[in-house]
Amino acid sequence: WPDLKDGTWSVVLLKIIKHYQEEGQGSEVVQGVLLGLVVEDRLEITNCFPFPQHTEDDADFDEVQYQMEMMRSLRHVNIDHLHVGWYQSTYYGSFVSRALLDSQFSYQHAIEESVVLIYDPIKTAQGSLSLKAYRLTPKLMEICKEKDFTPEGLKKANIGFEHMFEEVPILIKNSHLINALMWDLEDKSTVADKHELLNLSSSNHLEKSLQLLMDRVDDMSQDIVKYNTYSRNQSKQQQQKHQYVQRRQQENTQRQSRGEPPLPEEDTSKMFKPPQPPPRMDTLLIAGQINNYCQNVKEFTSQNLGKLFMAEALQGHN
Amino acid sequence: MLTAFVGAHVSGGGLEKWWQQDDNPAAERAPSSAPPMDSVRCAATERRMLSSPPFGLRASRWRYTCQPKTAARRHSLSLSKMSVYGPVVKIHPVVLASICDSYERRNEGASRVIGTLLGTIDKHSIEVTNCFSVPHNESEDEVAVDMEFAKNMYDLHKRVSPTEVIIGWYATGFDITEHSVLIHEYYSREATNPIHLTMDTALQSGKMSIRAYVSAQMGVPGKTVGVMFTPLTVKYVYYDTERIGVDLLQRTRVLPNRTKGLTSDLSQVGGSAARVQDMLTTMLAYIDDVLSGKVAADNSVGRFLMDLVNKVPTISAEDFENMLNSNINDLLMVTYLSNLTQAQIALNEKLVLL
Numbered sequence: 001w002p003d004l005k006d007g008t009w010s011v012v013l014l015k016i017i018k019h020y021q022e023e024g025q026g027s028e029v030v031q032g033v034l035l036g037l038v039v040e041d042r043l044e045i046t047n048c049f050p051f052p053q054h055t056e057d058d059a060d061f062d063e064v065q066y067q068m069e070m071m072r073s074l075r076h077v078n079i080d081h082l083h084v085g086w087y088q089s090t091y092y093g094s095f096v097s098r099a100l101l102d103s104q105f106s107y108q109h110a111i112e113e114s115v116v117l118i119y120d121p122i123k124t125a126q127g128s129l130s131l132k133a134y135r136l137t138p139k140l141m142e143i144c145k146e147k148d149f150t151p152e153g154l155k156k157a158n159i160g161f162e163h164m165f166e167e168v169p170i171l172i173k174n175s176h177l178i179n180a181l182m183w184d185l186e187d188k189s190t191v192a193d194k195h196e197l198l199n200l201s202s203s204n205h206l207e208k209s210l211q212l213l214m215d216r217v218d219d220m221s222q223d224i225v226k227y228n229t230y231s232r233n234q235s236k237q238q239q240q241k242h243q244y245v246q247r248r249q250q251e252n253t254q255r256q257s258r259g260e261p262p263l264p265e266e267d268t269s270k271m272f273k274p275p276q277p278p279p280r281m282d283t284l285l286i287a288g289q290i291n292n293y294c295q296n297v298k299e300f301t302s303q304n305l306g307k308l309f310m311a312e313a314l315q316g317h318n
Numbered sequence: 319m320l321t322a323f324v325g326a327h328v329s330g331g332g333l334e335k336w337w338q339q340d341d342n343p344a345a346e347r348a349p350s351s352a353p354p355m356d357s358v359r360c361a362a363t364e365r366r367m368l369s370s371p372p373f374g375l376r377a378s379r380w381r382y383t384c385q386p387k388t389a390a391r392r393h394s395l396s397l398s399k400m401s402v403y404g405p406v407v408k409i410h411p412v413v414l415a416s417i418c419d420s421y422e423r424r425n426e427g428a429s430r431v432i433g434t435l436l437g438t439i440d441k442h443s444i445e446v447t448n449c450f451s452v453p454h455n456e457s458e459d460e461v462a463v464d465m466e467f468a469k470n471m472y473d474l475h476k477r478v479s480p481t482e483v484i485i486g487w488y489a490t491g492f493d494i495t496e497h498s499v500l501i502h503e504y505y506s507r508e509a510t511n512p513i514h515l516t517m518d519t520a521l522q523s524g525k526m527s528i529r530a531y532v533s534a535q536m537g538v539p540g541k542t543v544g545v546m547f548t549p550l551t552v553k554y555v556y557y558d559t560e561r562i563g564v565d566l567l568q569r570t571r572v573l574p575n576r577t578k579g580l581t582s583d584l585s586q587v588g589g590s591a592a593r594v595q596d597m598l599t600t601m602l603a604y605i606d607d608v609l610s611g612k613v614a615a616d617n618s619v620g621r622f623l624m625d626l627v628n629k630v631p632t633i634s635a636e637d638f639e640n641m642l643n644s645n646i647n648d649l650l651m652v653t654y655l656s657n658l659t660q661a662q663i664a665l666n667e668k669l670v671l672l
Contacts (some may be wrong), residue, residue: 022447052477121559182568224666306584307587314630
């Protein structure tokens with residue numbers, strides 16, 4: 001599928017960064033809408049606007065109305081007013097959740113090419129912009145449509161946690177005028193170049209990531225226990241059913257030999273209610289999240305190893 | 319003296335417009351360093367300033383150098399003090415990018431776009447953090463601004479960031495026209511002492527000159543009153559993350575087709591190290607020049623270099639080995655654990671699907 005090429009990325013990028021910086025300091029996620037166009041096989045994102053936070057005293061706040069008004073106003077100034085997706089900030093990479101899935105599903109259902117941009121401010125502050133675009137795979141879309149989250153349903157679709165989201169590559173493109181602006185800024189700006197990327201400290205970040213990972217793994221193990229009990233119950237029930245049917249048959253043969261009418265065959269399924277299969281969607285999400293954490297951690301460690309070796313080389317000269 | 323100002327603005331032709339010299343944000347000259355020119359009349363001062371090489375003229379300097387010695391001085395002083403905020407306007411790059419974008423999307427036939435600036439006001443500075451464009455029509459004799467739209471947009475924006483207030487307006491284009499005065503008047507109703515930002519998107523002078531102004535009343539009291547726009551210093555401020563975003567954007571400008579993908583992983587560290595290496599080569603070239611006598615040695619640079627070399631901490635080789643090894647062990651352990659976890663969930667998945 002398409003790669004994302006963006007006409008005026010600088011605006012979008014800076015707006016997202018600014019939005020998080022100003023409103024999202026409390027580890028709440030900040031969200032907003034992406035506007036743009038679909039051009040041939042590319043999705044162009046040209047502008048965005050933020051969503052206000054949900055506060056309790058704002059209960060009657062009408063999101064849809066806000067969106068409509070915003071888009072109408074933007075249309076007046078010739079800004080693309082077509083919805084092409086949404087963006088969200090994330091805390092250490094923990095964004096694979098039910099809420100995200102639902103939102104993205106509704107977006108993708110309405111607009112086929114929509115994406116969700118995940119912006120990781122902590123990783124960005126460490127030196128490199130972390131912005132990823134995701135879409136739901138068609139398989140996952142099917143499942144969400146059917147709302148069939150039982151194990152059998154998932155087995156049918158043959159979906160694993162790796163096939164839930166697909167990442168879309170991002171290309172940044174700026175217009176000539178913005179290029180001129182960049183040259184000007186470089187000239188006039190007195191803020192020094194930041195070299196956080198070469199920072200050696202790693203323990204803080206690792207600690208937090210591992211903490212989150214552990215929580216998720218705990219959730220996962222609970223889920224697994226639930227599933228195990230379910231399958232155990234199921235097999236026990238099967239056995240009971242089997243025994244019952246056998247006993248019935250024995251009795252019937254006995255009765256026949258004695259010349260009495262056989263007992264009616266009872267509907268076994270009504271007697272033994274099958275246990276409720278646990279929904280597997282959560283497990284899938286947790287697995288996806290764990291996978292994401294692991295990927296992030298590995299990326300982080302590889303970077304740090306590189307830096308450590310550089311420091312060694314520097315020290316070796318002394 | 320005050321009438322001299324009037325002449326400068328309205329006629330515009332003869333005198334080189336002193337307010338259009340580039341604001342040099344790095345030239346933080348304290349006002350006290352400006353030469354005392356009280357004894358000189360304003361007209362003469364003006365001429366002298368214009369003949370001297372233009373570098374870093376600021377609003378404060380103008381104030382100091384043109385204090386008329388008559389009783390009107392007190393009046394003009396108080397006027398200038400009360401109408402100009404501390405002369406620093408801090409702009410975030412978001413605003414500039416948005417202005418460029420709205421200029422590119424302007425309606426057919428419109429030569430410039432205007433819009434509202436949002437931000438926060440401090441005691442000594444104004445920080446511009448957001449903006450949105452406002453549709454307007456401009457013709458020879460009249461100007462129409464969609465005020466309803468402006469109010470609406472401001473309300474919507476207020477919902478997201480309640481701390482931002484209207485602090486002024488912007489216009490693209492090189493100069494300040496008569497229409498600007500009218501629009502400025504409208505904005506003075508919305509905000510106390512609005513600032514006016516101009517951005518030359520047509521690149522008339524070869525650069526995109528970005529300037530900020532505040533309006534000041536001038537003229538003989540009782541008779542016709544005019545408006546003068548005094549310039550303010552413009553500074554660019556970034557949040558940390560903004561700085562990194564802008565860095566990435568800067569890198570796109572050197573590529574031929576202006577596109578760039580986002581790199582990840584070790585290549586980023588590599589890129590950063592390459593940049594440091596470039597800086598080191600420049601420094602080495604300079605040092606070579608000094609050693610061979612081509613360039614005069616500079617003590618302050620020498621001191622910086624000494625600082626730099628001393629920054630590498632002297633630790634005994636053994637201690638450093640230990641630290642390095644323990645760090646590497648930590649990282650490797652974490653990598654191993656995460657790989658293990660991934661294998662585990664993959665296995666779990668397969669088992670469930672059996």
